[in-house]
Amino acid sequence: MSLSAIECGFIPLVDSAPLVVARELGFAAEEGLDLRLHKERSWSALRDKLAFGRLDAAHMLAPAPVAMSMGLGGMPMRIDALSVLSINGDVVCVSPELASKMRDNGLPPDLLAAEGIGRSLIAAAPRPLKIGVPFPFSMHAELLYYWFGALGLAAPQELVVRTVPPPLMGEAMAAGEIDAFCVGEPWGSVAVSKGVAELVMPACAIWAFAPEKVLAVRHDWVGERPDAAEALMRAVWRAGRWLAEPGNAMTAAEFLSRAAYLDIGSYAIERTLAGRVVVSESGEERAAPRLIAFFDGAATFPWRSQAVWIATRLAERNGLDRAEAARAGRSCFRSDLYRAHLGPIGADLPMSSEKLEGSLTERTRVASSTGEMMLGPDRFFDGRVFDPETASGARSD
């Protein structure tokens, strides 16, 4: 049987793992797909190639398809998220000078103490605090705006979020363009090992269950190649399940370290998969629970409430109508396709496609299509709960 080709773009990051594993371990071939992976050099190039049909699918920052569907950014277009590829995985790093000031001011010993770490950073940082992210429409940016916003730092007067390609973060910091940055692993730990920056906190301390990357396709493509879309979703979901087995981290790291993918030593990748980060130049490592997740807790389910959270946050900052933004967000997270295609092969399906985001402080057993499933924790550091219905004005109570 000849395989059906899918051209899929990715950015070299640990969270491209489900795509790499789907190809390398044959999950894609089992579904009749020749999953061709193309390493891209920027999120803009990846997006443009997807939009113009040079790519069929892409490893995309979760807020990117929402923003594009809302008409924001340089390339407005309806892009759908078929599933979530990964949860969490970003880290916050600061310049060595800023880190030393933070230590002088007092720094909580707990790596996940977002409030204390945030206050220490705000006290030590210049005004405005300039912080680098890889892309304007990214979970990195959303988490930073949320974190500093909740702690009373106003954007853009006191907080400037700037886009800097991750390989240039160190240079931009040395040139005084930024004081801190937020990037996906392993690039944070790599910068720390080089002495360029110090890691102060994994971003999962801000939101314990943040959808980081999604499997994105053009909205029209789903209609043109429904079978390919279904096969791709199944292959990638199986890859995520394989990645969640603790014994597979070493093998996954080996695949990802190859020249065609991340092209760095496998140890740095395995460390991330095992939930550890490097916090100092001397190579000191610390455990960061739920640093990154590919499967557990319905990680791959594209919750429409996640999309509404992203959409309403984007709408607020860009002066757009929240209800309209929420509608665009909801329609681009395809929980309908997820239910239709992944339910039959054993994916746990929640009873609803929207939930109160941030309501679970612990892992919690909830009812599911097959009986029950485990969700969470998904709390925000400030304990606020996000109700997608009231937030988007869909319910008027």
Next chain:
Amino acid sequence: MTGSLKIAVVEPDRDRAMLIVDGLREAGDYEVAVVGDAAALARKIAELAPDLVLIDLENPSRDTLEELATASTPLERPVAMFVDRSEDALTKAAIEAGVSAYVVDGLKKERIKPILDAAITRFNMVSRIRKELDATKAALAERKMIDRAKGVLMSARGLSEDEAYSLLRKTAMDQGKRIAEVASALVTAAELLK
């Protein structure tokens, strides 16, 4: 308004940048500026306030330009990537040539087209030159490596230059490898044994 348009070309390689600038100047009366420094890209563009920005599709700094397309831009003028589905052939040619253009909102299509046409031609030329250059460089590097490997064999085993080359070639054929690969492995090993 018919004043000359201001174009910013983002390109770190000076020679490539000049080729593109020349092409644009031939195409019309444009004010063209080059931005080479990636670290301060957003600030430089804000200072220039161009009507149109041209950048290699594959340039990693493109994500920084993406900021210009969001609401609170340093330019304080809305910018969009050039997308015109009515001119699909032009857009397609631009993507194929690796050109991306950011255009200030409201700029008329007939003013953009000649610029993009010129940019596409030059980007294609630049990419051809780059490919040639890369191939030449690779060939030279291989030749140098083979010469060094011949030198290693000549001094270690007392072979003539022709014999050394024959041995490299035979080994490569036996192992199903390229001569340059065998030469490189030999040179690495010889350095380790020094």
